[in-house]
Amino acid sequence: NAGVMQNPRHLVRRRGQEARLRCSPMKGHSHVYWYRQLPEEGLKFMVYLQKENIIDESGMPKERFSAEFPKEGPSILRIQQVVRGDSAAYFCASSPRNTGNSGNTIYFGEGSWLTVV
Amino acid sequence: DQQVKQNSPSLSVQEGRISILNCDYTNSMFDYFLWYKKYPAEGPTFLISISSIKDKNEDGRFTVFLNKSAKHLSLHIVPSQPGDSAVYFCAASATGGDKYIFGTGTRLKVLA
Numbered sequence: 411n412a413g414v415m416q417n418p419r420h421l422v423r424r425r426g427q428e429a430r431l432r433c434s435p436m437k438g439h440s441h442v443y444w445y446r447q448l449p450e451e452g453l454k455f456m457v458y459l460q461k462e463n464i465i466d467e468s469g470m471p472k473e474r475f476s477a478e479f480p481k482e483g484p485s486i487l488r489i490q491q492v493v494r495g496d497s498a499a500y501f502c503a504s505s506p507r508n509t510g511n512s513g514n515t516i517y518f519g520e521g522s523w524l525t526v527v
Numbered sequence: 528d529q530q531v532k533q534n535s536p537s538l539s540v541q542e543g544r545i546s547i548l549n550c551d552y553t554n555s556m557f558d559y560f561l562w563y564k565k566y567p568a569e570g571p572t573f574l575i576s577i578s579s580i581k582d583k584n585e586d587g588r589f590t591v592f593l594n595k596s597a598k599h600l601s602l603h604i605v606p607s608q609p610g611d612s613a614v615y616f617c618a619a620s621a622t623g624g625d626k627y628i629f630g631t632g633t634r635l636k637v638l639a
Contacts, residue, residue, distance in 0.1 A: 455629070
């Protein structure tokens with residue numbers, strides 16, 4: 411998976427707690443995408459970010475979810491007050507430029523599996 | 528609104544035979560398409576892509592065909608190997624757009 415690093419790989423949270431998932435893009439990549447895969451479902455787009463800028467968050471739930479990609483450090487997907495329905499695999503992907511330039515491939519990390527108990 | 532559809536949730540193929548995975552899309556603005564393979568508990572791995580200016584792209588055992596008029600693409604794997612058993616996702620994007628839309632995946636099982 412070409413160097414996109416996600417951590418933690420597995421995270422267990424009780425209902426009501428906060429979950430923070432981190433993603434470091436491939437070297438040289440300045441664009442980060444977060445996708446979610448619920449059990450037995452496909453990959454659903456959540457949010458697309460550049461450094462210090464959210465480009466598209468149309469797939470993010472309106473409440474409890476937020477994402478950032480600071481100037482320094484990894485991108486963070488934050489889920490507040492988790493509920494059982496948040497249990498899923500969260501995948502981060504990165505690209506060197508935005509998908510508006512046709513021909514741009516995105517590369518995924520290994521994923522973070524969140525379990526809410 | 529599912530803009531990218533993979534209507535076959537699963538497919539079984541004998542080792543050595545051809546595997547054909549299909550994908551349909553509804554948005555005529557899509558002009559770049561990718562296929563990913565995903566094993567359980569791992570992230571999707573990029574396989575092959577195709578631009579709308581082409582109708583075929585080949586890479587080793589993998590070939591992707593694009594039929595723009597039908598808004599249909601397919602991934603051919605030949606010969607199929609047991610290690611190809613995985614879930615395959617197609618994805619599409621539009622120039623000027625900012626995200627890839629993924630299909631729901633097709634689980635391929637290659638039987639030895």
